[in-house]
Amino acid sequence: MRSAHTVAQVRAAETAAMRDVPDGVLMQRAAAGLAHAVLDYLGGGYGRRVLLLVGSGDNGGDALYAATLLCRRGVAVDALLLGSSHHEAGLEAMLAAGGRVVDSLEDVSVDVVVDAIVGIGGRPGLRPEAVAALDALAGIPVVAVDVPSGVGVDTGELDRPHVRADLTVTFGTHKVAHLVDPAAVASGAVHLVDIGLDLPLADVEAMQHADVAALLPRPDGNAQKYARGVVGVRAGSETYPGAALLCVAGASCGLAGMVRYVGHAADVVRQVHPEVVGEGRVQAWVVGPGGGDDAAGALEAALADDVPVVVDADALALVDGPFAVPTVLTPHAGELANMLGVERDEIEARPLEFARFAAERFDAVVLLKGRHTLIARPDGRVRVTTTGLPWLATAGAGDVLAGLIGALLAAGLEPWDAASVGSWVHGAAATEASGGGPIVAGDVAHALGGVLRSLL
The missing domain is CATH 3.40.50.10260 (YjeF N-terminal domain)
Structure with missing residues (x-):
């Protein structure tokens, strides 16, 4: 470390x-x-x-x-x-x-x-x-x-x-x-x-390579898919089906035993990810990417299951106080500015201060995206992600990250560890996929498997 x-x-x-x-x-x-x-x-x-x-x-x-x-x-x-x-x-x-x-x-x-x-x-x-x-x-x-x-x-x-x-x-x-x-x-x-x-x-x-490797969940000799964790994804909409695909791609990194998808993009999700199943019991939910007007209902349904939740994108606008379940919030500077009622340039000038303030206010782990992403927990401790590169600033990359963190939560990591490990792996995958050149979010998702294999 x-x-x-x-x-x-x-x-x-x-x-x-x-x-x-x-x-x-x-x-x-x-x-x-x-x-x-x-x-x-x-x-x-x-x-x-x-x-x-x-x-x-x-x-x-x-x-x-x-x-x-x-x-x-x-x-x-x-x-x-x-x-x-x-x-x-x-x-x-x-x-x-x-x-x-x-x-x-x-x-x-x-x-x-x-x-x-x-x-x-x-x-x-x-x-x-x-x-x-x-x-x-x-x-x-x-x-x-x-x-x-x-x-x-x-x-x-x-x-x-x-x-x-x-x-x-x-x-x-x-x-x-x-x-x-x-x-x-x-x-x-x-x-x-x-x-x-x-x-x-x-x-x-x-975190460094060895820290991340030590935290990654590994199946034991008697593992079966349910014991390895089931992650649920409530993302996408008729307007933004691609967000569902990208979020599911992050969740389908192999760290959890099963991925469930609930939403308007079910048909296209199963065409690309035939292993993904429908609604049922989960150990963690991911809510918000591309959710649009459906985000409120999706968040309410996810919270009703009383399991950890990753709140991203459109669902972040609905956060006004602590949830009753372990929560990871994943805003960029603009989204956090809206959540806290301040200007974006204030967040960008003092990201450490505001990440800590938000984590305490919402009693949640707050992952503030940026060149160096900050992962703050309510007691003030913070991890900084130094993997990644500027090409990672691309549409949909955050959807992949949200799904990956959800998989880590479902596999048993605590919210701070899940967010920290997910952010590090996400950045490393972007670097691997880029090779120094442009990438799109799907490239990051495809590179997750290779990075995880190198860690394991």
């Missing part, structure tokens, strides 16, 4: 670690990791040119000590000092190794800028002198130290001037801003350096 800790958690872990190691060891570990990451990014040392933008925080010290190692590898290092104070020992070490301090950027030639302006303890935003320096260096690759300066470290928000990094080198653990958009976009690629911190359980995390 890739964990993302808050600033307070990191500071507490650093304080605890410093009781067991000599003074300055953590900074030297961070500096060594940063220097090696910069050298790798540059493709070597000798003849390369690096500019440090150095603020007054500890990450300024990390950068200055890293500069001493870069100088020893033949890198020409200049440092522009921003702010009123700096890490004196680090600055002396850099100068002794051959680095220079510059007062302006007029005659500076550089291959990479190292952003050490504001560390994790800084407030969001940048001072005018830092903004001016970044503007003067526009177009040059940036390596950020710990986090891109100016971002909301614990929120993932970008509401003030900030650095947009090509690479972020972080220490000890990922921070929320590395995983949660929109700040995750500003972080670029993220490289984690282990500096020996003992960290608590994080409230934000991103």
Whole structure:
């Protein structure tokens, strides 16, 4: 699991670690990791040119000590000092190794800028002198130290001037801003350096291949189709029969023992999926994709069965409070904005805040779709999906996802796990189907089997 800790958690872990190691060891570990990451990014040392933008925080010290190692590898290092104070020992070490301090950027030639302006303890935003320096260096690759300066470290928000990094080198653990958009976009690629911190359980995390594989349901030796779970789909309408097909395709991934379909598209569903049967007992329902005017009746009927339910698309407009059954809500930003009575741009600017708020308000797992999808549960814990690619933003992809989550619920996973695993697998299937090019929702559904086989 890739964990993302808050600033307070990191500071507490650093304080605890410093009781067991000599003074300055953590900074030297961070500096060594940063220097090696910069050298790798540059493709070597000798003849390369690096500019440090150095603020007054500890990450300024990390950068200055890293500069001493870069100088020893033949890198020409200049440092522009921003702010009123700096890490004196680090600055002396850099100068002794051959680095220079510059007062302006007029005659500076550089291959990479190292952003050490504001560390994790800084407030969001940048001072005018830092903004001016970044503007003067526009177009040059940036390596950020710990986090891109100016971002909301614990929120993932970008509401003030900030650095947009090509690479972020972080220490000890990922921070929320590395995983949660929109700040995750500003972080670029993220490289984690282990500096020996003992960290608590994080409230934000991103599942990895092994985590997903461990949670996937597997039939035992005595399995039969009903014991493996039956998922019901109430989706589609006379206007949108395709939504039913796509939702059933996601549910028919093989993780549940049977799929039942109830709705106006029954004939076309059975032509494409002859294994799908009609109404009967289920262990979970999926309601809403393409439901149109039928969504209200479909949701009422599904809730009457007193089993977990995935509420998607048209059925989301009917949600006004907690349900009496375990529930997964799967809105995109626009749908969540309508559910909460706010503007869409508010959701997109503060997705972590609103996903958590909605999960608490509706007492449900809320899967907020996006470039990095957030899966929040009512107690505030959140998982972030980092699989997938921009081509996944295509009509009908959410219908496939809803069906897949329903199958996982029917097979016995708890709502948070079902939504998290489903989102990860869905993103991985999109990447597999795409091969770097365009896809449609049906391609994602067809790729589910191969991804699941690789996990199992």
